[in-house]
Amino acid sequence: MKKPYILDNHMPSLSRRRFIAGTGGLTFMISIGGLINGNWASANEDSEGSRTKGSNITVWVKIDSEGTITVLNPSAEMGQGSMTALAVLIAEEMDADWSKVRVEHSPIDPKIYGRPGWGGRGYHMITVGSFTVSGYFKPLRQAGAQARYVLLKNVSMKWKIPLTELKTEPGMVIHSASNRRISYGEIASFAKTIKEIPEIPEKSLKKPGEFRLIGKYVPRVDIPEKVDGSALYSMDVIVPDMLYATILRTPVNGNQPESFNEKEIMSMQGIQKIVRLKHGVGILGKRYENLLPAKRRLKVKWSKGAPAEMFDSEKILEGYKNVASSGKKGGHVLNQQGDADAAIQNAHRTYSSDYFSDHVYHAQMEPLNAIVSVNPAGDGAEIWAGTQSPSGAIKAVAKLLGTSPRKIKLHPCFLGGGFGRRSMSDYIVEAAELSKAVRKPVKLIWSREDDFQYGAFRPMCLQRLVAGLDADGKLIAWKHSIVGDGRRLLSSGAKIPFYDIPNQHIEILGLSHGVRLKHWRAVGHGFTKFAIESFIDEIAEAEGVDSYQFHRQVMHNSPRALKVLETAADMAGWGRKPPDGHAFGISFAERSGSLAACVAEVSLEKSSGKIKVHRIWSSLDAGIVVQPDNAVAQMESAIIYGLSSVLSERITFKDGKVQQSNFHDYHVMRISDAPEEIHVKIIDSNESPSGIGETGLPITGGAVANAVAALSGIRLKHLPFTPDQVKKALES
Amino acid sequence: MSIEFELNGSKTKLDPQPETALLWVLREHLKLTGTKFGCGSGLCGACTVHLDGHPIRACITPVSAVAGKSVTTIEGLSKNRSHPLQKAWIEAQVPQCGYCQSGQIMQAAALLESNKNPSRDEIVAYMNGNICRCGTYLRIIRAIKIASAEVNEG
Incomplete structure (x- = not known):
């Protein structure tokens, strides 16, 4: 993805021209469902043209005669x-020489390039939920193995020896008996189409002990162009004859522009067009x-009456307590086992x-x-866009234009x-709507x-947790009610699959405020795990049991989770005396199928209420980790992102604004x-990979809150723990 | 109004509206898009460039302010990613999304110009105006230490 400073939007993309113009060589057309050998260029023609050759075919790998593998x-x-x-997954099974591998963006076609969907439904090109590596782990290794088969088959035909006598080393096919070697690049120069390429079952793929790339240090391919400014973000795209655009959007979600000073704005320097949108007014120049300056001068009279106008977040959040106490029925139940209410009533002690x-x-x-x-x-x-959901963007723009998704590139x-x-x-559809109005690039x-102002936020909520313990201090009942807007955004992380509590009731008491909400890194896990881990710690403290030991007791049935917890505790030296004025807090969470735990070391400046997190010891079980250094980087990243939200980030609304x-x-x-x-310590595992990019985040809230409680006796129960909130808690 | 300044070692002459932010002149007029737009208010550091060797925020610097002066952007920091910081950034595998990193590197380059062997505290104080939302801060510190060691050896 070298930067073309000027893109010509009327020509095929640079990357595709590069493919088509590539030197003669071997091309593997491999789809998730199988592999068909053929011609790279024809497969890369616009989707309109290529469909006649059959669906479900594509190109994952190309080798040119120089041996460069794309x-x-x-x-x-x-x-x-x-x-x-x-790319590592494909290269591993191909036995590619990594130094010869280049990575390019694939076209957007989920039927071809998508990963298998949840529950086997369809194929998706959406990068969310830390699902990418786990979702592609099997199919892309199979694709790599099929590419290797094609190379072997070609050599076996050329040398007239059985395929079974051949083996590969990175970038080379070898025939030991005759002491001959041939490089992938040389093979590419004579290779022919193979008609029947067998499916390669998972059991025939490499075993973890045979990996040359998976689990090893492989530098990221995108990093060099990210240190000299040449990496191409959509912000950097410049298309000939394009107009620039900005939009003044309604300050209250749901209201619409009724009138505006169009004449005045059109008379301003450099302004070419004003476009009324449903939720705002676009200015182009x-x-x-x-x-x-035109946007500053634009005066819009907005319609009134959107439900969000009533939204005053601080007051409404306070009012959630009444909802939780109202005994409101008909909540959305996330998990029900045993009888939590009865068990709480009969419990020896409740919290x-x-x-x-x-x-x-x-x-x-x-x-x-x-x-x-x-x-x-x-x-x-x-x-041209940076998007986690390219196929969703294509569909949305096609719908706007009343056209087929095939006409959207x-x-x-x-x-x-x-x-x-x-x-x-939303931002892509807006640009499409403005471009539609001028029929020029925008x-x-x-x-x-x-x-x-027009963000889409992780929703606020109240979580009420109630627990019952038996006479032996064992947790036997658990009730978790979450009050707020954005149901699926709230439910994330509310379940406690690694905690052995026989009676559980976990529910959402949903409301609707008409404001814009969206998935955020780790979705709801940031706040649900904060509440769960704080509550566990609170109960342990009240019961006079060490929080780590109490965790272990609740997790006794889950050896994998226990190991994660124990690893973090060992790393931190749990049980030792912290440095003066510091304290430790511990927390565990699962996310995207992975398990993580951490110990946080914090101090607190009482005069200002400022919390400082000094050190984090964290452990991760994510199954087979394809790129260990990057996994560490992702843990560092998610921990800092999490701590940021825990310590200081808050959006508030007044009158819907x-x-x-x-x-x-x-x-x-x-x-x-x-x-x-x-x-960060990654736990060795041969289990299938699970997600990593978000897993460090949910452990931060509980660990910090629990450390502050150990330090000061104060339980922080409102995210974020801003200095003001902390001071208030200290004074009360 | 015509404005002349030196940009990455070459004389540049333009005719922009003088109050236009240097950022937009660099990015959209001159197509040097390595300098990034992050906040437009001098709060995040993504647009950091050097003006006569000092780090400035291009998003709040009117282009008229650079007349007769010398501007260096990430594109002018080195040829072939050869600046010790760029090499160290790769060695420490710093960037994630990468969007803030031009600004981080330009800020760090100004630090090493004025202080060849900064302590951890000095690094933190100097880099505090540059936000990295991916949280690569610990690797940024590591990379500056690596580059500083190379500069001192050389």
Whole structure:
């Protein structure tokens, strides 16, 4: 993905021209469901043209006669590193020489490049939930093994020896008996189509002990271009004749523009067009700098009456307590086993606690933006965007234009952060709507203030936890009620599959406020695991049991989880005396199928209420880890992202309007507040891989809260633990 | 109004509206898109460039302010990623999404210009205006230490 400073939107993308113009060589057309050998260029023609050759075929791998291996990446690269990990999977089974591997974006076609969906339903090209490596783990290794088969078969025909006498070493096919070797590049120069390529079952793939790349240190392929400014984000795309655009959006979600001073704005320097949208007013011009004064001068009369107008987040959050106490029935039950209510009534001792959390904002560093060029006929478009959901974006733009998704071409770009925000296509559809109005390429740039004001946030909520213990101090009943808006966003992480509690009732008491909500890194796990882990710690403290030992007791049935917890405790030296004025807190959580635990070492400046997290010791069981150094980087990243949300991030609404506007009043963690050390230990495993990019996040809230409780006796029960909140708690 | 300045070692002459932020002139007029737009208010550091060797935020610097001066962007920091910081950034595998990293590297380059052997505290104080949402901070510190060691040996 070298940067083309100027893209010509009327020509095929640079990357595709590069493929087609590539030197003669061998091309493997491998789909998730099988492999067909054929011609790279024809398979890469626009989807309109290629479908006649059959669906479900594609190209994953190409080898040119120089031996360069090009592997296609079907996932969004937003910093999580799967662009490298997926290439490693193919290269591993191909026995490719990694130094010869290049990675390019795949076309957007889920039937071909998608990973198998949940429950076997369809194929998806959506990069969310830390599912990418786990979802592609088997199919891409099989694809790599089939590519290796094609190479072997060609050599066996050329040398007229049985295929079974051949073996491979990275980049080479070897025949030991005759002491002959031939490189993949040489094979590519004479290789022919193989008609029947067998399915390669999982049991024939390499065993973990045979891996040369998986589990080893492989530098990320995207990093070099990210140190010299050449990596291409959609913000960097410049298309000839494009117009720049900005949008003034309704400050209250759901209201619409009724009238605005169009004449005045059109008379301003450099303004070419004003477009009324359902939720705002778009301004277009030749230069971005001309749009900003026009946007400041734009006066819009907004309609009234959207439900969100009533939304005052602080007051409403306070009112959630009444909802939790109202005995409201008909909540959405997430888990029910035994009889939690009865068990609580008959319990020897009971505990109850309320936990609050505010809305938080993604704050991805690249503000939302997209370039869309709707064709003169208005029935097709090209898109340049960084998106977690390219097929969703294509569908949405096709719907807007009333055309077939095949007439929409999306050029994927690097994402300057996703974190769930870029799985929504709103910013791409906006750009398409503006381009549709002018039939020219339009580059829509959201300001940081736009990104806040029209954000889609992790929802606030109240969590009420009630527990019952028997006479032996064993947890026998657990009731967890979550009150708030955004049901599926709230339920994430509420279940406790690794805790052995016989009677459970976990439910959502749903409300609707009409504000914009969305998945955020680790979705609801950030607040649900904070509440669960705080509550466990609180009960342990009240019972006079060490929190780590209490955890172990509740987790006794889950050896894998126990090992994770014990590893983090050992790393920190749990039980030792912390440095003066510091304390330790422990926490465990599962996310995306992976298990993590951590110990946090914190101190607290009582005069200001400021919490400092000094050190984190964390452990991770994510099955087979394809890229260990990157897994460590992802843990560091998710821990810092988590700590940032735990210590300082909050979005509030008044009269439906977001109160924060930029990094001066929304505090994301800076280098001075980062822990001095983050230790990560990856637990060896031969289990299938599970997700990593979010797993470090849910463990942060509980660990910090529990450490503060150990230090000060104060239980912090409202995320985030801003200095003001902490001071209030200390004073009360 | 015509404005002349030196950009990455070459004389540059432009005719922009003088109040236009240097950021947009670099990115959209001159197509040097390595310098990033992050906040537009000098709060995040993604747009850090050097003005006569000092780090500035291009998003709040009117282009008129650079007239007659010398501007260096990430594209002008080195040829072939050869600056010790760029090599160290790769060695420590710093970038994730990468969007803030041009600004981080330019800020760090200014630090090493003025202090060849910064302590951890000095690094943290100097880099505190640059946000990395992926949280690569510990690797940034490591990379600056690696580069500092190379600079001192050389």
